[in-house]
Amino acid sequence: MASIPQPAVKSYFFGKGYADVGKTIKGAWQRNFASLGKIKDNISNARYRGKFAFVFLLILNVLAMLAVIVFGSIMTAAVSMINIAVVLVMMIGVYIGFSLIWLTDRIYLMRKRIFTACHECKEKSLIPTYICPGCGAKHTNLTPGVYGILRRTCLGENPGSGCGEVLPTTFFNGRRNLEAICPHCSTSLADRESVPICIPIVGGRSVGKTAFITAFSKEFIGEVAPSKSWETEFYNENKANIYKEIEQDYLSGSTRMTDRPQDINKASSVSFSFFVKGVPFTPERLVHVYDIAGEVFTDNSENEMQKQYEYCQGIVLMIDPFAIPVVRHRCETQLAPEDIAGIGKADINGIVDSFLNKLREVTGLSDKKMSSVPLAVVIGKIDSAGLATEVGDSAVRVLMAARPDKFTDYYDTQDYLCRKFLRENGMESFLNNVDLKFKDNRFFSCTAIGHTRDQGQYHPQGVLAPMQWLFGKADAKMAQSWNDAKFSKNVPKIEAAEEGATA
Numbered sequence: 001m002a003s004i005p006q007p008a009v010k011s012y013f014f015g016k017g018y019a020d021v022g023k024t025i026k027g028a029w030q031r032n033f034a035s036l037g038k039i040k041d042n043i044s045n046a047r048y049r050g051k052f053a054f055v056f057l058l059i060l061n062v063l064a065m066l067a068v069i070v071f072g073s074i075m076t077a078a079v080s081m082i083n084i085a086v087v088l089v090m091m092i093g094v095y096i097g098f099s100l101i102w103l104t105d106r107i108y109l110m111r112k113r114i115f116t117a118c119h120e121c122k123e124k125s126l127i128p129t130y131i132c133p134g135c136g137a138k139h140t141n142l143t144p145g146v147y148g149i150l151r152r153t154c155l156g157e158n159p160g161s162g163c164g165e166v167l168p169t170t171f172f173n174g175r176r177n178l179e180a181i182c183p184h185c186s187t188s189l190a191d192r193e194s195v196p197i198c199i200p201i202v203g204g205r206s207v208g209k210t211a212f213i214t215a216f217s218k219e220f221i222g223e224v225a226p227s228k229s230w231e232t233e234f235y236n237e238n239k240a241n242i243y244k245e246i247e248q249d250y251l252s253g254s255t256r257m258t259d260r261p262q263d264i265n266k267a268s269s270v271s272f273s274f275f276v277k278g279v280p281f282t283p284e285r286l287v288h289v290y291d292i293a294g295e296v297f298t299d300n301s302e303n304e305m306q307k308q309y310e311y312c313q314g315i316v317l318m319i320d321p322f323a324i325p326v327v328r329h330r331c332e333t334q335l336a337p338e339d340i341a342g343i344g345k346a347d348i349n350g351i352v353d354s355f356l357n358k359l360r361e362v363t364g365l366s367d368k369k370m371s372s373v374p375l376a377v378v379i380g381k382i383d384s385a386g387l388a389t390e391v392g393d394s395a396v397r398v399l400m401a402a403r404p405d406k407f408t409d410y411y412d413t414q415d416y417l418c419r420k421f422l423r424e425n426g427m428e429s430f431l432n433n434v435d436l437k438f439k440d441n442r443f444f445s446c447t448a449i450g451h452t453r454d455q456g457q458y459h460p461q462g463v464l465a466p467m468q469w470l471f472g473k474a475d476a477k478m479a480q481s482w483n484d485a486k487f488s489k490n491v492p493k494i495e496a497a498e499e500g501a502t503a
């Protein structure tokens, strides 16, 4: 449990208690044998008392000696045993005590799915390193243990500094309010034992990941949360600044190219992180949306392992329809110059393969196991070249009206249309790959900006649905309370032939 030494005072029965028992027992035996010395002296002195007296005293003292050796030892042994037993019982009591509380703490963290996903290095930790508010000493394992059941007394980083600050060691008496740092990269953390919801947005260069995050964040923080009386709070100053940029971009209808920092010590992916607080959420939720430069997937050039794939509860895979050669050929004349300039250039299958490799690398899991993470495949930019009439809202409504017998569910119909669109445009192998590797996948269409870039405020459509679907998968409470869109449990497999038969 608490094997890592902590800068804190050990509980009496695990620290000083040992030494005290040892000392007491040693003392008892010393006293016992000291009395033997006295008897020996008596015998030596008796020599000067005449023969008869000497023999008498000798016999007397030898008997006394035997008595001390036999009965004294038995008594001392018995007293020692009792002493050890008492300390042992107390020790076991304390041990059981802290084990129970430790277990309670662990079960609470596990059941509530609380952990820390470092927003900088992305490493996961169950208990971060807590900092003593008195002296700054690092407590790497602030849990109930030999240093105390509910509280521990800080000793300071260098013993002798005599800090003496008392720190809480559990979730229920204030540990979450202490300052914490990441055990892996020492970044300052403000997670406060919240429940993280981690969603990476992946895809090739210029597919519209950053625009998607901008649209989602603005809509979620500006509309969804207030409409449900949830409060949102930025993770820290830095994330608040990211939101300022998001708001600016949202107003002007632009996006910023996401850099992969040239400094290899800087993280390749940036998390936009905010707390969601409200009645259904105890403890509060901490949303991390990860933006990563698409170049990472095309050039395999990331600065660090994307650890978040290991524990994320869902993934958004963005697809730029105009990066599909057939679609691009067909639509190029209808696209604005900005839109042509913004087309993702990487091959979609290549991106998926590269992404799967990264997943495998990070999770160390077989293809079979890793497929349990829900995947939302999102076709973006459908405002351009009339794609909305193929996969967007209007297309869904038309099909549902035409075939009410087959198409009753809005998002199942959207999923059907997206798959059909991809299949008809030469992406069959991509579809098969997704179905093979991710058993829980759903297809969506959206437009983040709503029009060509830099032409006024964002007018997003369909951005919330994939996120709501993933949030609901990540968190049952979220599924109950954020339910504007309704999703069927499983996407039904509808063959194209069935629709085509009458349409």
Ligand SMILES: Nc1nc2c(ncn2[C@@H]2O[C@H](COP(=O)(O)OP(=O)(O)OP(=O)(O)O)[C@@H](O)[C@H]2O)c(=O)[nH]1
Pocket (backbone or CB within 6 Å): 203, 204, 205, 206, 207, 208, 209, 210, 211, 212, 255, 256, 257, 258, 259, 292, 293, 294, 295, 338, 339, 341, 342, 343, 380, 381, 382, 383, 384, 446, 447, 448, 449, 450, 451, 452, 453
């Ligand atoms: N018409 C239209 N264009 C979009 C939309 N979203 C993105 N774009 C275009 O795609 C370009 C790239 O969008 P970004 O959001 O920066 O793409 P990204 O995936 O973050 O790209 P990297 O960060 O470079 O990997 C933008 O400059 C726009 O021209 C959209 O919803 N509609």
Ligand SMILES: [Mg+2]
Pocket (backbone or CB within 6 Å): 209, 210, 211, 256, 257, 258, 291, 292, 293, 294
């Ligand atoms: Mg970007």
Ligand SMILES: [Zn+2]
Pocket (backbone or CB within 6 Å): 118, 119, 120, 121, 122, 123, 182, 183, 184, 185, 186, 187
């Ligand atoms: Zn870290």
Ligand SMILES: [Zn+2]
Pocket (backbone or CB within 6 Å): 132, 133, 134, 135, 136, 137, 154, 155, 156, 157, 163, 164, 165
């Ligand atoms: Zn201290």
